[in-house]
Amino acid sequence: MEAEKLRVGTPYGIPPPISVRKLGEKTVAFLPRHGLEHSVPPHKVNYRANIYALHQLGVERIIAVNAVGAINKELKPGDLIVPHDFADFTKQRPATFYDEAPVTHIDMSQPYCPELREALIKCAERLGLSVWSHAVLVCTEGPRFETPAEIEMLRRLGFDIVGMTGVPEAVLARELEICYAAVCFVSNMAAGMQERLTPKEVYDISRMVQPRMEQLLIETVKSLPVERGGRCPCANALKDARIK
Numbered sequence: 620m621e622a623e624k625l626r627v628g629t630p631y632g633i634p635p636p637i638s639v640r641k642l643g644e645k646t647v648a649f650l651p652r653h654g655l656e657h658s659v660p661p662h663k664v665n666y667r668a669n670i671y672a673l674h675q676l677g678v679e680r681i682i683a684v685n686a687v688g689a690i691n692k693e694l695k696p697g698d699l700i701v702p703h704d705f706a707d708f709t710k711q712r713p714a715t716f717y718d719e720a721p722v723t724h725i726d727m728s729q730p731y732c733p734e735l736r737e738a739l740i741k742c743a744e745r746l747g748l749s750v751w752s753h754a755v756l757v758c759t760e761g762p763r764f765e766t767p768a769e770i771e772m773l774r775r776l777g778f779d780i781v782g783m784t785g786v787p788e789a790v791l792a793r794e795l796e797i798c799y800a801a802v803c804f805v806s807n808m809a810a811g812m813q814e815r816l817t818p819k820e821v822y823d824i825s826r827m828v829q830p831r832m833e834q835l836l837i838e839t840v841k842s843l844p845v846e847r848g849g850r851c852p853c854a855n856a857l858k859d860a861r862i863k
Contacts (some may be wrong), residue, residue: 622649632686634668635659637676640688642840648678649797653786661761661783667713670791679847679854680735680798682836683788685820686808687756688772691779699831700751700780700803701739704730707786708773710760714787716794721861725794726852732852735800735843742839748831754779756803758786781809781836798853802835804828 622638637647650669653659671683689695699795709715718722736752743750757773759765761783765773773781785801792799806821847854 620805625676627675627677629668629671631667631671632665633783634665634672637672639676642760642837644662644845645840645843652788662712664784666787666791666823667716670788670795671714671716674795674797679738680843681788681792681800682731682735682739682839683785683799684784684832684836685756685782685803686806686825687780687782687800687803687806688764688770689779689805689812689827690757690774690781690809691754692812694751694779694805694808695798696807696820698751698805698827699743699748699835700754700805701736701743702731702754702756702780702785702801703736703752705756705758705785705789706776706778707790708757708759709786712760712787714790716791717739721741723794723861724858725860726792727793729852730789731800732851732853734785734848735798738833738839738842739800739802742842743835746834746838749803751779756780756782756785756801757786758782765810770809770811772807780805784802793853793856796854798847798851799807802832806833824844845846 622640624636624638626636635651635654640647652664652669740752755778757778759781789799806824
């Protein structure tokens, strides 16, 4: 069955075309955050339109894919990671759907959906894929790569990987009570850990890990129950989040 491509209007703009198809008994939507031709830089991605469009389509779970640089020296290019936490070092991105009343303070004590994370990690183990299950992602503004001094600072702060797209996606998804988890792949060692960083290096590693990523994503989606479970904090994230 070929995917149906949808253009979905939102109060925040129109995101790239969303491909929708069946995978077994589940309906899956794919949204290329950078556009079909990878023409939108990370600091210009319309994150609110993207997440809101998925919400309008009835999406309840999001598995995001991120290329990241390794800060932790034990990591190497090609490694797969399911981060457990993140830190926001972005500067100018709209980061909430709640700029006006009702004032909403969403809880991010569990930054990523524990049920989605568990599903990704267990599927990776069943497939024989090596995956890091404990790592902190720091999201920077981009589109430039970081400086060696910035990476050294981030390492001393305890971060493991650095990317440009993981935030505010995770927050926006939680605000709409959508489960969200990320699976990352190391595309390069961060600045100061190798001689020079180039987009070609990121592209080459992306091509190398693509078969593993596709296998992991497909099997994870197949393994998920239709209904979200009781351990998931995402489905009721707005409960007690508003000042009455």
